[in-house]
Amino acid sequence: MSKNKINVAIVGATGVVGQEMAKILEERNFPVNSLKLLASKSSAGKKATFKNEELTIEELTANSFDNVDIALFSAGASVSSEYGPIAANKGVIVIDNSSAFRMDNNVPLVVPEVNPDLIHRAIKTGKGCIIANPNCSTIQLVVVLKPILENYGIKRVVISTYQAVSGAGKEGLDELQTQTQKTIDKEAITPKKFTHQIAFNCIPHCDTFLENDYTKEEMKLVNESRKILNFPELKITATAIRVPVFNSHSESVNIETEKAINISELKNILQNFEGLQVQDDPKSNIYPMAIHTANKDDVYVGRIRRDESIKNGINLWIVADNLRKGAALNAVQIAELSIK
Numbered sequence: 001m002s003k004n005k006i007n008v009a010i011v012g013a014t015g016v017v018g019q020e021m022a023k024i025l026e027e028r029n030f031p032v033n034s035l036k037l038l039a040s041k042s043s044a045g046k047k048a049t050f051k052n053e054e055l056t057i058e059e060l061t062a063n064s065f066d067n068v069d070i071a072l073f074s075a076g077a078s079v080s081s082e083y084g085p086i087a088a089n090k091g092v093i094v095i096d097n098s099s100a101f102r103m104d105n106n107v108p109l110v111v112p113e114v115n116p117d118l119i120h121r122a123i124k125t126g127k128g129c130i131i132a133n134p135n136c137s138t139i140q141l142v143v144v145l146k147p148i149l150e151n152y153g154i155k156r157v158v159i160s161t162y163q164a165v166s167g168a169g170k171e172g173l174d175e176l177q178t179q180t181q182k183t184i185d186k187e188a189i190t191p192k193k194f195t196h197q198i199a200f201n202c203i204p205h206c207d208t209f210l211e212n213d214y215t216k217e218e219m220k221l222v223n224e225s226r227k228i229l230n231f232p233e234l235k236i237t238a239t240a241i242r243v244p245v246f247n248s249h250s251e252s253v254n255i256e257t258e259k260a261i262n263i264s265e266l267k268n269i270l271q272n273f274e275g276l277q278v279q280d281d282p283k284s285n286i287y288p289m290a291i292h293t294a295n296k297d298d299v300y301v302g303r304i305r306r307d308e309s310i311k312n313g314i315n316l317w318i319v320a321d322n323l324r325k326g327a328a329l330n331a332v333q334i335a336e337l338s339i340k
């Protein structure tokens with residue numbers, strides 16, 4: 001692999017994350033030599049454009065990874081479980097967006113602003129490897145937790161998420177669009193992607209329920225945050241809600257810290273952390289909102305205020321584009337660091 005000429009494959013290239021990956025590779029001028037767009041058999045032959053060049057979508061097979069240096073996977077956990085190791089064994093650096101390998105002790109789970117060192121430890125010259133991209137709601141959370149942990153220590157985190165339908169892929173987007181129109185037209189609605197009507201509703205249910213009555217999405221927030229922050233005993237609890245927003249996840253977060261926090265000092269620390277933007281001027285009604293963060297790269301934080309019910313605690317509101325920082329951008333940032 002030459003640093004200046006990378007052969008890249010996107011697995012799941014027709015999905016909402018896969019399309020965003022191609023867009024971001026182009027925007028950031030990633031040194032792509034060739035780009036292979038892979039999806040299921042049903043998409044084979046469809047066309048897509050990359051840097052003004054028309055490319056043909058190919059069906060994913062075990063032979064798809066010949067002459068590929070880096071493969072960005074975004075086609076779900078079962079596809080990653082099957083084809084990720086095949087690609088890695090062929091010497092490919094696999095950057096995987098699914099949950100398949102995130103909690104595997106041998107696979108680094110990386111957010112470049114938080115634990116970039118793990119990338120270089122995973123890469124051995126001439127050999128393939130798998131690097132996992134965390135879940136979208138976890139990425140935006142840990143970018144804020146990291147500087148708070150370093151400066152004040154963390155005793156406990158309580159998070160509630162307000163997650164966009166694009167987090168459930170292209171079918172999630174279609175469902176909100178269709179149901180919104182049907183509700184306005186007073187037509188009957190039959191939910192397909194989500195368990196209940198999502199238009200004009202909030203559903204306290206993202207992904208499937210587990211034995212402990214939490215959802216998988218909630219436990220991803222708990223377990224992945226502990227792994228990325230290298231803080232296995234972190235006390236953290238989560239409630240994940242699907243909301244009728246097309247793009248960008250929002251999160252209400254309560255943090256109890258070890259040390260007392262000076263709010264203006266904290267705002268400075270957050271503003272100076274890579275990838276974070278503080279948007280917090282309540283008097284002027286300024287705070288992060290999903291409608292403003294879609295298509296943006298940074299994680300936005302606002303409504304920063306003391307939790308007056310405990311000695312050392314704060315409340316804040318975190319918003320980021322789940323398709324970009326929550327998925328495709330984070331993966332491309334890992335790819336950038338892996339070729340440095």
Ligand SMILES: NC(=O)c1ccc[n+]([C@@H]2O[C@H](COP(=O)([O-])OP(=O)(O)OC[C@H]3O[C@@H](n4cnc5c(N)ncnc54)[C@H](OP(=O)(O)O)[C@@H]3O)[C@@H](O)[C@H]2O)c1
Nearest residue numbers: 012014015016017039040043074075076098167169170327
């Ligand atoms: N959406 C988010 O915000 C987000 C955030 C973080 C992580 N992720 C993860 O990223 C992955 C993709 O999510 P998405 O939201 O982009 O989903 P999506 O819009 O539904 O796209 C799924 C993609 O996977 C492809 N695919 C499905 N089955 C396949 C197979 N057997 N072989 C090859 N390709 C196959 C689809 O191809 P066809 O079009 O041919 O069916 C499509 O390109 C998931 O693992 C998801 O958990 C998503």
